[in-house]
Amino acid sequence: MLQSGEWAYTEKLKEHFESPKNILKGNDTSAFDGVGMEGNLQCGDQMMVAIKVDKENEKIIDCQWKTYGCASAIASTSILSEMVKGMTLDQAFNISPKEVAKELGGLPENKIHCSVLGDKALRAAINDYFIRNGMNDRVQKVQARTVCQCMNVTDHDIEEAVLEGARTFYELQEHTKISTVCGLCKEDAEAELQKYVHLHFGA
Amino acid sequence: MSSRQIYFDNNATTPLHPEVKKELVAAMEMFGNPSSMHAFGREARANVEDARHRVASFMGANESEIVFTGSGSEANNTVLSLFVCGSGQCFPGMRPKIVTSRIEHPCILETSECLVHRGVDVSYLEVDGYGKVDIDQLEAQLKAGGVGLVSVMMANNEIGTIQDIASISALAHQYGALMHTDAVQAFGKVPVDVNQLGVDFLTISGHKIYGPKGIGALYVRKGTPYCPFIRGGHQEKGRRAGTENTLGIMGLAMAVDMRKAEMESEAERLLGLKEVLRKGIEERIDEALFNGHPTDSVPNTLNVSFPGAEGESILLYLDLAGIAVSTGSACASGSLDPSHVLLATGVDAERAHGSIRISMGRATTLEEVEYMLDVLPGVIERIRNMSTAYIKA
Numbered sequence: 216m217l218q219s220g221e222w223a224y225t226e227k228l229k230e231h232f233e234s235p236k237n238i239l240k241g242n243d244t245s246a247f248d249g250v251g252m253e254g255n256l257q258c259g260d261q262m263m264v265a266i267k268v269d270k271e272n273e274k275i276i277d278c279q280w281k282t283y284g285c286a287s288a289i290a291s292t293s294i295l296s297e298m299v300k301g302m303t304l305d306q307a308f309n310i311s312p313k314e315v316a317k318e319l320g321g322l323p324e325n326k327i328h329c330s331v332l333g334d335k336a337l338r339a340a341i342n343d344y345f346i347r348n349g350m351n352d353r354v355q356k357v358q359a360r361t362v363c364q365c366m367n368v369t370d371h372d373i374e375e376a377v378l379e380g381a382r383t384f385y386e387l388q389e390h391t392k393i394s395t396v397c398g399l400c401k402e403d404a405e406a407e408l409q410k411y412v413h414l415h416f417g418a
Numbered sequence: 419m420s421s422r423q424i425y426f427d428n429n430a431t432t433p434l435h436p437e438v439k440k441e442l443v444a445a446m447e448m449f450g451n452p453s454s455m456h457a458f459g460r461e462a463r464a465n466v467e468d469a470r471h472r473v474a475s476f477m478g479a480n481e482s483e484i485v486f487t488g489s490g491s492e493a494n495n496t497v498l499s500l501f502v503c504g505s506g507q508c509f510p511g512m513r514p515k516i517v518t519s520r521i522e523h524p525c526i527l528e529t530s531e532c533l534v535h536r537g538v539d540v541s542y543l544e545v546d547g548y549g550k551v552d553i554d555q556l557e558a559q560l561k562a563g564g565v566g567l568v569s570v571m572m573a574n575n576e577i578g579t580i581q582d583i584a585s586i587s588a589l590a591h592q593y594g595a596l597m598h599t600d601a602v603q604a605f606g607k608v609p610v611d612v613n614q615l616g617v618d619f620l621t622i623s624g625h626k627i628y629g630p631k632g633i634g635a636l637y638v639r640k641g642t643p644y645c646p647f648i649r650g651g652h653q654e655k656g657r658r659a660g661t662e663n664t665l666g667i668m669g670l671a672m673a674v675d676m677r678k679a680e681m682e683s684e685a686e687r688l689l690g691l692k693e694v695l696r697k698g699i700e701e702r703i704d705e706a707l708f709n710g711h712p713t714d715s716v717p718n719t720l721n722v723s724f725p726g727a728e729g730e731s732i733l734l735y736l737d738l739a740g741i742a743v744s745t746g747s748a749c750a751s752g753s754l755d756p757s758h759v760l761l762a763t764g765v766d767a768e769r770a771h772g773s774i775r776i777s778m779g780r781a782t783t784l785e786e787v788e789y790m791l792d793v794l795p796g797v798i799e800r801i802r803n804m805s806t807a808y809i810k811a
Contacts (some may be wrong), residue, residue, distance in 0.1 A: 218436055222734075232731075232734065233738065235804060238803070238804045240803075242808070252806065253776075254769075255805075256768040256806075257766065257768050258767070259728060259756065259768075259771040260728075261806040261807065262806065263806045275456045280804075281804055281808075282804060282805065282806060283726065283728055283807045284728050284731070285728055285730035285731055285806040286730055286731055286734045289726075290806065338659060348783070363653040374576060382779075395755075396755060397767070409547045
């Protein structure tokens with residue numbers, strides 16, 4: 216239970232919100248080796264991640280960011296930028312939202328999506344690095360179709376949710392938060408759900 | 419965390435008026451059940467009926483027309499639930515349609531949605547850019563026939579816009595519909611007289627006027643169809659079962675008395691502070707966009723959007739500086755949807771996400787407003803500096 220004066224967020228998250236690390240000053244990203252952006256202002260969250268890479272060993276030596284979003288979104292990108300420094304590109308590419316949330320000491324259920332965008336922006340930045348350096352074969356573009364623009368949920372996310380047990384639209388929402396903002400994708404999301412349920416379980 | 423604590427969220431709730439607090443402390447000695455016939459009960463009953471008289475008289479009603487409820491939400495639910503009976507046996511002549519607006523409080527909107535599933539037809543009036551309901555659309559709905567109730571809030575909780583309830587009410591009656599207004603955010607801030615407004619039902623709440631939480635009241639014009647929402651007792655002349663919240667009722671009456679004494683001077687003072695706040699924001703922060711009606715608005719409420727800055731972040735950085743506001747980005751309240759009120763006024767989702775509501779009260783001082791004006795520009799600049807929304811292409 217929350218005590219008087221306590222935030223709904225963890226102390227770690229509050230620390231990163233009060234004093235965010237590695238904010239990109241100004242708008243110039245030309246000194247960086249890769250830049251990625253994810254999210255949508257209309258949906259309330261957008262994140263941009265810019266990385267500098269030591270080309271010899273493919274390690275991230277600097278990571279800066281900008282975020283439009285709530286305290287959870289700001290703190291998630293801040294802590295992500297700290298986590299990835301010193302990691303190889305492959306290690307950084309595989310950071311999961313769960314790991315980001317764990318570093319923050321946990322996130323409220325309704326804020327999980329805020330940590331999802333940061334790692335997607337990071338992946339986009341890593342892919343951007345590969346493209347800039349002529350390593351198109353290493354670009355790990357997930358050929359996914361975005362079904363829910365607001366929550367950035369792809370058809371792959373829906374498939375994963377089905378494989379994890381989602382069968383109804385409500386269960387799909389519980390897994391992915393799909394269609395919880397503008398709701399325009401509901402019909403499409405339901406069709407995708409049915410498709411994957413049929414594909415994997417023949418129902 | 420700042421040692422200062424400045425409260426700019428009076429539309430969410432207000433602190434107890436010192437006189438209300440005194441009343442409640444004194445009343446705690448009195449524990450009798452108003453329904454009991456002995457001396458203890460009679461004392462409680464006398465206090466409840468005295469409170470009813472005071473609440474009624476401040477809105478121009480007769481005391482027999484006041485039903486005490488557990489909240490404004492309960493009062494609103496009570497009015498709409500009439501239509502469950504309306505489509506059944508109690509009021510077979512009741513017309514089956516409700517017309518309300520897009521910017522009502524969730525206790526009206528969610529109840530309306532529920533009623534749709536129970537066979538009641540509900541339609542929603544659009545509002546203009548200032549949050550004023552579309553009267554032409556209302557007339558068209560009424561002309562089409564079948565409207566049993568029009569329910570439009572008097573002042574909006576988020577943007578403060580005041581509706582012309584007297585005209586809406588006259589129109590509703592012209593076509594034979596009953597008229598309800600949720601006056602929770604208007605009552606005690608601007609004059610509310612049930613006869614001038616011409617309403618059949620009117621809702622108020624205690625904790626928005628420096629009274630206790632958990633007490634509301636519903637005005638029901640004499641002779642208007644009525645159906646109890648809570649059944650099982652003879653209290654409130656059978657109109658609302660449950661032992662009366664005697665303390666809450668007495669606190670509400672004292673809060674009303676205090677509003678009677680202070681409302682006019684407070685309205686003038688708050689309007690002055692609102693203007694200082696509005697001008698200060700305009701001068702010190704680029705691209706501040708004000709929401710709601712510039713003049714037809716409750717005196718204490720200012721709603722403003724800051725493009726490039728997200729609402730919850732604004733709220734929490736202000737909180738760190740000791741200032742409490744609320745936000746139009748419901749992300750802060752656990753839902754991700756931007757405010758339905760701002761969207762209804764034509765504000766886009768991004769602007770809605772970046773808005774805050776500053777609602778002042780009787781404790782607000784010019785010095786607090788100036789502190790806000792010192793702190794807010796830095797907060798917005800800080801958020802914009804880390805925002806993708808301020809990255810130029």
